[in-house]
Amino acid sequence: MTDLIARVRDVLPAVRADLEDLVRIESVWADPARRDEVRRSAQAVSKLLSEAGFDDVRIVAEGGAPAVIARHPAPPGAPTVLLYAHHDVQPEGDARQWHSPPFEPTERDGRLYGRGTADDKAGIATHLAAFRAHGGNPPVGVTVFVEGEEESGSPSLARLLAAHRDLLAADVIVIADSDNWSTETPSLTVSLRGLADCVVEVATLDHGLHSGMWGGVVPDALTVLVRLLASLHDDDGNVAVAGLHQATAADVDYPPERVRTDTGLLDGVDEIGSGTVAQRLWAKPSITVIGIDTTSVAQSSNTLIPRARAKISMRVAPGGDAGEHLAALTRHLEQHTPWGAQLTVTPGDLGEPYAIDASGPVYDAARESFRQAWGHEPVDTGVGGSIPFIAEFARAFPEAKILVTGVEDPDTQAHSINESLHLGVLERAATAEALLLARLGGANGSTAL
Known part of the structure; x- marks a missing residue:
């Protein structure tokens, strides 16, 4: 195992160079003008995997963005491990707010800045490093699946899994698209x-x-909308919609000062909700108003606005049903619309929550690999955000063990300006994955499966 750790270090400079080349490709599938860049990104990923030693490399699509599937067959009697990442990225937002160009990878203080450096082209780099460290011949079968539209909600993933089920079938699925407790402690x-x-x-x-002629007699739509949206939370900031599911969260310490540091909470602004931070982040529902359409301040006049609308995003706790929660939210809106205003609710996206029973020999092997690579015990955590495609994998391959790992940390700022990758985390994540492949393949005379 010591030699394997050294080999990861040996391959990392080339892997980093490959990662930087990928970051320079503006693979934003959500932007129709840059879809050719997504296709170019898929070709670049395919080339890297071919050069790494995968014999069977394909670019596939099922009505959506191109994905890449690369396969290395399992030795007789050995399991197959599916390694997932995605090569599409979020839009960069206002490039003027970046400290360096968003698609030009730039190192500062041990971090590599640029859109996709962490989310999730670093996942591709992790898989490349682990595979190369084994000399392109690991003791298990390895399938790499690099999706191209995760940041757009993976709309064609179910079709990809169905159409290429035989290529993607695996005993263990490693999804490298999450984060770590800190730069020193894995999750x-x-x-x-x-x-x-x-x-x-x-x-x-x-x-x-005219608001002067009729204000105070008939309601305007924006006031109705404001009152309706305010009904979604109680005075402490807890979600006030009835019938929503709550789960339990791991008992971890998340002190207020870390919340303030990790989020950039302004001085004097309080946290919302009740319960521990872990409960509120991982095990309770949340509701956020993420957009409003109404008259802008610049175009405002003394007019009662006839219509207004908002987009509401709800996070569903593990164990809940997304469709049932949307129905409960709709009932709440219908029951709390003031003054008889007309209400229209248009359903949007649904993504099911997921909880993993992280016990058994595969997870034991993963934890031991993390301990050896990081020098710290891994923390079992939840994620407050959603990765709905994990439930898709679970439905497609119900017998497979799913491990959700990643190369992000609290300072990564994924989806935000100045996204960055901690280069030490990349090394430790790649080392842990290389060690896991060895253990799953029977290192030290035993196998986890």
Whole structure:
């Protein structure tokens, strides 16, 4: 195992160079103008995997973005491990707010900055490093699956899994798209909240009215909408929608000062909700208003607004059903719309939550690999956000053991400006994955399967 750790270090400089080349490709599938860049990214990933020693490398698509599947056959009697990452990235937002160009990887203070450096092109780099450290011939079968539309909700993933089931079937699935407790302490993600969203529109008038002539007599739509949205939480910030599921969370210490540091909470602004931070982040539902359509301040006039709408995003605790939660949210909106205003609720995306029973020999092997690579015991954590495709994998391959790992840390700022990868975390994550492949393949005379 010591030699394997050294080999990971040996391959990392080339892996980092490959990662930087991938980051320079603006693979934003959500932007139609850059879809050719996503296709170029898939070709680049395919080339890297071919050069790493995978004999069977394919670019596939089922009506959506191109994905890459690369296969190395298992030795007789050995298991097959599926390694997942995605090569598409979030839009960069306002490039002027970046400290360096978003698609030009730049190192500062041990971190590599750029869109996709962590989420999730570093997942590809992790898989490449682990495979190369084994000389392209690990003791297990390895299938690498690199998706191309995860940041757009993976709309064609179910079709990909169905169409290429035989290629993707595995005993263990490693999903490298999550984060770690810190840059020094690794995490195994064992639960994820689901997602349900909708657009709510309220209408009070068939046309705008002069607010001086009719204000105080008939309601305007924006005031109705504000009151309706305010009903979604109680005075402490807890979700006030009835019938939503709550789970339990791991007993970990998440002090207030870390919350403030990790989030950039402004001085004087309080946390919301009740219960531990872990409960609120991982095991309770949350509701956020993520957009409002109404008259802008710049275009405002003394007019009663006839219509207004908002988009509501809800996170569903593990064990809950996303569809049932959206129905409960819809009932709440119907029951709390003031003054008889007309209400329209348009359902949006659904993503089921997921909880992993992280016990048994595969997870024991993973934890031991983390301990050896990081020098610290891994923390079993939840994720407050959603990775709905994990439930898709579980449905497609119900017998497989799923490990959710990653190369992010609290300072990564995935999806935000100045996204970055801690280079020490990349090394430790790649080392842990290489060690896991060895253990799953029978290192030290035994196998985890």
